[in-house]
Amino acid sequence: MLLRHICEVCGKEEVLTPEQGFEQGWDYPPRMGQFKIVSPRTCGNCGIDRTLWWAISVEGKQSPNLNEKQLRTLERIMKEPESILVIDRSGRY
Numbered sequence: 001m002l003l004r005h006i007c008e009v010c011g012k013e014e015v016l017t018p019e020q021g022f023e024q025g026w027d028y029p030p031r032m033g034q035f036k037i038v039s040p041r042t043c044g045n046c047g048i049d050r051t052l053w054w055a056i057s058v059e060g061k062q063s064p065n066l067n068e069k070q071l072r073t074l075e076r077i078m079k080e081p082e083s084i085l086v087i088d089r090s091g092r093y
Helices: 018-023 052-057 068-078
Strands: 003-006 013-016
Touching: 003 018, 013 018, 052 068
Parallel strands: none
Antiparallel strands: 003 013
């Protein structure tokens, strides 16, 4: 299975298997966390203190106080894994 790995801090995007993502330090389900559960979605170079998870869990922000980028991240997480699945030209995942 190929997934779009999107760092919510720096914006880096890579298409990787879950195992490749884990080996490269990505905090991404299913190896790190769970689909549809808010947790950091970061590459191996970024910390978690600028993530949606941090804003909600540490800063105590509620949905009305999230910025546009955070709301897009929340929407993507809630629609996982479908929102990050990579489909090849033959229609396979």
